[in-house]
Amino acid sequence: MNTITMRPPVAAPKGDRSFWLQSIAADAVTPPLKGSADCDVAIVGGGYAGLWTALRIKEQAPETRVSVLEADFCGSGASGRNGGQVHSWFAEIDMLRALVGEDDALMLCRATADAIEELNGLQASGAIDMDLRLDGWLWTASSTAQEGAWAAARDLSRTLAEDRLHPLQRADILRRTGSDVSYVGIIEERAGTVQPAKLALGLRRLALERGIIIHEQSPVLEIVPGSTPQLRTACGVLSAGKVVLAANAWLSAIAELHAYLYVVSSQVIATAPARDVLEQIGWTDGASICDAQQHVLYYQRTPEGTVVFGRGTGGIAYADRIDARFNRSGDGGADNIREMHRVYPELKHVPVLYDWSGPIDCTAQHLPVFGHLKDHANIFYAMGFNGTGIAQTPVAGRIMASLVLGRDDAWSRCGLVGIEKRTRLPPEPLRYLGARVVRHAIRRKNDLEIINRKPGPVTRFLAGLAP
Structure with missing residues (x-):
């Protein structure tokens, strides 16, 4: 029975937090774990994956006692640092089919489309104010090498009678984005943008309302496996019948998972509000936009006229040891500023007020994986979201709930469960x-x-x- 040692977290100082988090003064609202406590299911990680898993378990088994341990505060990690883009898995349906087969790929893609409608329902009912705008998601090309990057996904969707990805030409893209740099692409109409930190804090509030215990500022230092695992923090011990590990890139500390997981950084900037400039060029809606570079660009404008512009930079660390450089790059977002000015030269005189980055957990297949540790059937994991999670983590929550509750259903049997079919990565160095x-x-x-x-x-x- 070997103790599982977790890597100490590197919380971002307030000035290094994302624009999303700073703009709403996000912070912890629940007390750290102190002393001894117990529960039926302990979840490590208070981001989208952990909170959706907690909510799905409560939906299916309301009597289950669920506790969440979050190292900093809910949404402080990838869930509150991303680009706020909402789109389904239909853009990756070809990759999904290659990994899980056609039937499961279609089921998972449809489930993410349903998740978008669930988010829309949460906002419409007043349950979560997340600034959701379903004005579309554009996948575009701004050079000949990028043309047709979407062809396999579009063609397979059509073959399976799911015609969700529609072609765009230069005039369409200009009308929707205010930029003529990209000149061909596709759009998923029932997609768009959110304020990701508002969504994370909204999920926290829902979880608390439904009787889920949350302890923020409670990083798990080690886990002692057994029939009743114990999770030790600086000031307390939580005993649980089952454990869910939903801690994003920090799961790379576990050797069994590290073999399949690599950690990269993604950098994001946000400008001062520039509504007049954006209206002048015709960029007025809430569409999310990506290009097809290998280190992809992704961007949106907020309702207030702030431009949020991100890029997968691929920054890495030896042995995936995450340090403060993953919170903020130190170059002021120079790469992103250069690319933003290429796409929107009209923004050259608009100041950039925020720049931040963060670690992303990736698998070789660029798709998440779920399961339990090889020697510990009561310790489960959810990892590898690869920066795409707003419509995907509600589905992940269903998969994890079925695994934790021991259900034999389409979720527990789906092809994303089980790490054995994934590609092992080379050892260090x-x-x-x-x-x-x-x-x-x-x-x-x-x-x-x-x-x-x-x-x-x-x-x-x-x-x-x-x-």
Whole structure:
């Protein structure tokens, strides 16, 4: 019975928190764990995955005593730092089919579309004010190398009678985004944007209202497995019948999961409100927008006219040891500012007021995985959301609830359950050194392709080694 040692968290100082979190003064509202307590299910992580799992368990088995232990405060991690983009899994249906088969891929894609409607219902009922705007999600190309990146997903969706991804031309994109840099793409109409921190705190409030115990500022230092695992924090011990690990990139501390998980950073900036400029160029709605670079750009405008502009930078750390550099890059968001000014030259005189980053947990297949630890059938995990989670974590909650409650159903049997079918990643130091070489190649490839120049064969080969 080996103790599982968790990696100490690196909470972001208030000034390094995301625009989303700072704009609503998000912080902890529940007390840390002190002394001894017990529950039926303990969840490590108070982000989307952990909170949705808690809520789904309560929906299906209201008598279950559920406690959540969050290292900082709910939503302080990836759930409150992302780009606020809401879209279904239909954009990844080809990747899903390759991993889980056609039937499960279609079930999971439809479930994420249903999750978007669930979010819409939560907002319409007044349960969560999340600034949800279903004005569409655009996947676009701004260079010849990016053209058709969506073709496999679009064609498979049509084949399966799910015609959700519709073509866009330059005039459509200009009308919807106010930029003519991207000139072809697709749109998922029933998609859009949220204020992700508002969603996270709204889920926290729902959980508390439904009798779920939440202890913030309670990082789990170690877990002692057994028939009744014990989770130890600095000031307390929580005993539970079952444990759910939903701690994003921090799960890389567990050797069994680290073999399949790698951690990268994503950087985001936010401007001062620029409503007049945006209205002048015709960017007025709440659509979310991505391009098809390998280190993808993703952006939106808020109702107040702030532009939020993100990029998957691929920053890495040796042995996935996450430090303060993952909270803020130190370069003021220079990469993102350069790309934002390429896409929106009209914003060159609008100040950037916020820049932040954060670790993202990825698997080689770029899809999440669920299951239990090999030697501990009562310790479950949910990981690998790869930066796409707002419509996906409500589905993850269903999968996790079925696993935790021992249900034999479509969720517990779906192809995302079980790590054995996933690709094992190289050990250190090969993983770190190889990732640095590949990251450099991807950046060079992106920079050349964006000006319609073709990278050399060595650059293309090395960039192609990315998971």
